[in-house]
Amino acid sequence: MGRVISQVTAIASMNIRSIPQRLWMSLSTVVAIALVVAVLLAFLAMGNGFRQAQSSAGAEDIAIMLRDGAQTEINSAVTREQADLIEEAPGIARENGRPLVSAELYVIVDGTSRANGLRANLPLRGLALGGVALRHDVRIAEGRLFQTGTNEIVVGRSVTREFAGFDLGKTMRLGQSVWTVVGVFEDGGTVRESELWGDVGVVQSVFKRANFFQTIRARLQSPRSLPALKAYVDADPRLKFAVQSETEYFSEQAKQSSNLIQKLGWPLAIIMAIGALAGALNTMYSSVASRGTEIATLRAIGFGRIPTFAGTLAEALTLAVIGGGVGIIAATLLFQGYSASTLSANFTQVVFTFKVTPALCVSALVLALIVGLIGGIFPAFRAARQPIVGMLGDQ
Amino acid sequence: MSDPFSFQLRQVSKRFVKGKETITIFDGLDLDIPAGDFVAIMGPSGSGKTTLLNLLGGIDHVTSGEILFDDRRVDTLTENQLSAWRAANVGFIFQFYNLMPVLTAAQNVELPLLLTNLGRKERRTNVATALELVGLSDRAAHYPREMSGGQQQRVAIARAIVSDPQVLLCDEPTGDLDRSTADEVLGILKLLNQEHGKTVVVVTHDPEVTRHTRRTLHLNKGVFEEKTALA
Amino acid sequence: MNQALLVAKNLSRRKLRTSLMLVAIFIAFFLYGALECFNRAFHSSENSGAAERLVTVNRINFTMPLPVNYAGRVRQVEGVTSVSYQSWFGGYYQDQRQPLFMFAVDPVSYLEVYSGIQLPAEQRRAWLTNRSAVAVGKTTAAKYGWKVGDRVPIASNIYLRKDGAKAWEFDIAAIFSDPDDTAREGLIMMSHDYFDETVTFGRDQVNMLVFSTVSPKRNDEIAKAVDALFANSEAETSTDTAAAFNRAFVAQLGNIALIITLVVATAFAAILMIVGNTMVMAVRERTREIGVLKTLGFRGSTILSQILAESLLLALLGAVLGLGAATLAVAAAGKFIQGFGSNMNMTAGVFLGGVGWALLLGLVTGAVPAWSGMRLQIATALGRR
Ligand SMILES: Nc1ncnc2c1ncn2[C@@H]1O[C@H](COP(=O)(O)OP(=O)(O)OP(=O)(O)O)[C@@H](O)[C@H]1O
Numbered sequence A: 001m002g003r004v005i006s007q008v009t010a011i012a013s014m015n016i017r018s019i020p021q022r023l024w025m026s027l028s029t030v031v032a033i034a035l036v037v038a039v040l041l042a043f044l045a046m047g048n049g050f051r052q053a054q055s056s057a058g059a060e061d062i063a064i065m066l067r068d069g070a071q072t073e074i075n076s077a078v079t080r081e082q083a084d085l086i087e088e089a090p091g092i093a094r095e096n097g098r099p100l101v102s103a104e105l106y107v108i109v110d111g112t113s114r115a116n117g118l119r120a121n122l123p124l125r126g127l128a129l130g131g132v133a134l135r136h137d138v139r140i141a142e143g144r145l146f147q148t149g150t151n152e153i154v155v156g157r158s159v160t161r162e163f164a165g166f167d168l169g170k171t172m173r174l175g176q177s178v179w180t181v182v183g184v185f186e187d188g189g190t191v192r193e194s195e196l197w198g199d200v201g202v203v204q205s206v207f208k209r210a211n212f213f214q215t216i217r218a219r220l221q222s223p224r225s226l227p228a229l230k231a232y233v234d235a236d237p238r239l240k241f242a243v244q245s246e247t248e249y250f251s252e253q254a255k256q257s258s259n260l261i262q263k264l265g266w267p268l269a270i271i272m273a274i275g276a277l278a279g280a281l282n283t284m285y286s287s288v289a290s291r292g293t294e295i296a297t298l299r300a301i302g303f304g305r306i307p308t309f310a311g312t313l314a315e316a317l318t319l320a321v322i323g324g325g326v327g328i329i330a331a332t333l334l335f336q337g338y339s340a341s342t343l344s345a346n347f348t349q350v351v352f353t354f355k356v357t358p359a360l361c362v363s364a365l366v367l368a369l370i371v372g373l374i375g376g377i378f379p380a381f382r383a384a385r386q387p388i389v390g391m392l393g394d395q
Numbered sequence B: 001m002s003d004p005f006s007f008q009l010r011q012v013s014k015r016f017v018k019g020k021e022t023i024t025i026f027d028g029l030d031l032d033i034p035a036g037d038f039v040a041i042m043g044p045s046g047s048g049k050t051t052l053l054n055l056l057g058g059i060d061h062v063t064s065g066e067i068l069f070d071d072r073r074v075d076t077l078t079e080n081q082l083s084a085w086r087a088a089n090v091g092f093i094f095q096f097y098n099l100m101p102v103l104t105a106a107q108n109v110e111l112p113l114l115l116t117n118l119g120r121k122e123r124r125t126n127v128a129t130a131l132e133l134v135g136l137s138d139r140a141a142h143y144p145r146e147m148s149g150g151q152q153q154r155v156a157i158a159r160a161i162v163s164d165p166q167v168l169l170c171d172e173p174t175g176d177l178d179r180s181t182a183d184e185v186l187g188i189l190k191l192l193n194q195e196h197g198k199t200v201v202v203v204t205h206d207p208e209v210t211r212h213t214r215r216t217l218h219l220n221k222g223v224f225e226e227k228t229a230l231a
Numbered sequence C: 001m002n003q004a005l006l007v008a009k010n011l012s013r014r015k016l017r018t019s020l021m022l023v024a025i026f027i028a029f030f031l032y033g034a035l036e037c038f039n040r041a042f043h044s045s046e047n048s049g050a051a052e053r054l055v056t057v058n059r060i061n062f063t064m065p066l067p068v069n070y071a072g073r074v075r076q077v078e079g080v081t082s083v084s085y086q087s088w089f090g091g092y093y094q095d096q097r098q099p100l101f102m103f104a105v106d107p108v109s110y111l112e113v114y115s116g117i118q119l120p121a122e123q124r125r126a127w128l129t130n131r132s133a134v135a136v137g138k139t140t141a142a143k144y145g146w147k148v149g150d151r152v153p154i155a156s157n158i159y160l161r162k163d164g165a166k167a168w169e170f171d172i173a174a175i176f177s178d179p180d181d182t183a184r185e186g187l188i189m190m191s192h193d194y195f196d197e198t199v200t201f202g203r204d205q206v207n208m209l210v211f212s213t214v215s216p217k218r219n220d221e222i223a224k225a226v227d228a229l230f231a232n233s234e235a236e237t238s239t240d241t242a243a244a245f246n247r248a249f250v251a252q253l254g255n256i257a258l259i260i261t262l263v264v265a266t267a268f269a270a271i272l273m274i275v276g277n278t279m280v281m282a283v284r285e286r287t288r289e290i291g292v293l294k295t296l297g298f299r300g301s302t303i304l305s306q307i308l309a310e311s312l313l314l315a316l317l318g319a320v321l322g323l324g325a326a327t328l329a330v331a332a333a334g335k336f337i338q339g340f341g342s343n344m345n346m347t348a349g350v351f352l353g354g355v356g357w358a359l360l361l362g363l364v365t366g367a368v369p370a371w372s373g374m375r376l377q378i379a380t381a382l383g384r385r
């Protein structure tokens, strides 16, 4: 056994050291594999970033209530009367005796994309200061919060990055009035950062939605209080609501709006991998052909078939690992943190950044190794089965 | 001299420059090969036999001096003119046959005819004639790998003569063959010389070859020592 | 025999190697064909007559409503020929997560404005007379297997029915096609009157006015006149060509064109490396044979064109197979895709574009070996053993 291993290492290291002799052929395989890996990672990082922007926005202890069947905030509708009823519901946390409930209005306004100068849908959320406080992780990074009863808004960091005209101190027309940006908030790059926030009363009056809301959020005493709230809502015929935790809501959103392009990563990568595989097979077959005499000589002096087989396979896997590594590095350098936006299920822009993670790199590397394995195994068989006679010396 | 010359070499020099070193193969070589000659060129390895053949066939260039074919300079021709000249006047035969492995015997023989204006029918007739001359009519559809060395060399001869060139240049045509096969091949060359009037130049290490040729040139250190055939 | 045979023989001498290269080329052109068709379909709403129509939406955002009476006022604007309007219905069939591209429209004017829509006369009559009927685009009809005369339950995730029923029961009165704008064939149209009659809220409001004008040349001026009409009113408007509106909307989904370009470029870069290097290797193996051909009198330029013909043939063969497979795949995939891109089809433009790229690929991958083949010195070629 030890003998076989030392034979394998001997042949493998000889093969690997001879790669530079077939530099261009080997390089083309490395590049092809690297490109496949980079494309796969780019798509996975895009999907991952998009999913994270939405799913990491939710909190377990915040309940969100939408009109039954609405699924998204924009399709939902809630009346003042319903909002008042929720304030009496069990399971809701209170501060100084007042329930932590936020009835919010969600309208879509136009922004201008910095990337292409075209109009894009941005969500303007009307909420009370208490609603802002519900969201634990949000912090004002620049300026200050809006004041109740004024035409002031705060905007998410992602909005200022992707859309023109929302920087601190800027004014703009939204609806029938002019608004001033008094603050920029951050929330770890989640979907919230793609929103504009203003006072709910002012938004209601400017957009003529007096006493009208779209959603109700409520801080729960604990995540376990959710069933009690649900039971309360189900029991009251005036409350035709779907009650979910924010976490549930956002992960459902992420699922719904991950569009075709994001699902394309694996199929595309696999198709491209077949092309790269053709290249790898080609390279490895020509490697075996060019080492014909060498292989025959080694076999003649007593090396076995297994080391010959393993040596060739090792060469292919080496090329695959190099290609995979190059692809991962290239994709990370090019795409990590790249900012993009797309339309969410809410029909508004979600800004997200590409996120390359170690787990994604591992799956990309696995794809590279599979290409290397298949690309090496058939040529390795040929190497191992090659007859000794007729390959020695002549030619 | 009443006979026209196939080749006349006047003060031909050939040097190879390799890095700082310059190897002189010929320095002021003169040589006449009359039309219809059958000449063997012998000499030690490295004496310049292949180089001489290459110069005659226009696949290598002289460093200085002149080469005349049919009283016309060929050393001054451009690559493309040389190609056309070779296609019309010279047939090459090599030690290792150099047939196209992907083509059948007939297709190999037909190859030079692609450079002519001959129609498909005429080409087929010419190929058949050439193959018949080397006695391989029954092997027309065979690929080189399906034939013996002697047969392959005969296909190579057929290919060399199919476009009816005046000159055959052969570099160790029997070097890879056994005695009797070699004799067969030499017999064909002799036939081509005597019956068809081809000028044949054979480079060889094999003294037996000289029994067939009209004369033998011994090349040594770039200079000829002429001996006529014993017969 | 002729030179073409020689080229073919050279290609087929190492069948495995040639097949592997063909596979690589096939893959790249398959991707090109499929993605490019998707891209075209995706952006098709930006062309095809949309440059001539105008669209008016609420200035705040196109999801905000406009009063339905705006249609009548726009009709009065000088140069406007016919005006229609539509509202997004938020409809779905059975699966709440698969939205239908469904609008409430005014059927008579809709067919006037979208004059490219084709439907049999009796179906047209049926749709115009039966208020609870819908007209369905042929791709959507095919997707759900709907036929004229079927009755289908469709619910909305925005609007509620006055009578409290969960879904609307629609008769399928017509199945239409629109060869000029195949994206339209994915839509479903219900009557706006029926919509107004049955919903609990949202009555007499529309998302968008669509209208045609006497001449596209006057569109700018007419758009300005329309917006001026509603300036400082309850709902201010923004009017633009349908093409510009669609372009902005499609851009909101993401820069699909860029993504597709990058993927296709990547695939091409990979095969350029693979095929280019293999061609160099294949020709290097034949060095001696090329030397022999030259001794026989073949010119350098002949050798050059033989090698180029070889790489071109390889590229074209792989490309045509790949584009052919893409044609089939695209036709099949269109049935599974919802909405944008569902109208994809192989077009002559994409196919010929692919053939063009194949020619370029063949030339580029053949260039280096062809050049060295042409320049090859016979003496060197024959000497190397
Ligand atoms: N391209 C070249 N560059 C440098 N030197 C060369 C080149 N070609 C030939 N030579 C040298 O020229 C000399 C003559 O070579 P050539 O091949 O003509 O010999 P030859 O007589 O045919 O020998 P052999 O009998 O072994 O075939 C040799 O010393 C060889 O090394």
Ligand SMILES: [Mg+2]
Residues within 6 Å of the ligand: B049, B050, B051
């Ligand atoms: Mg020699």
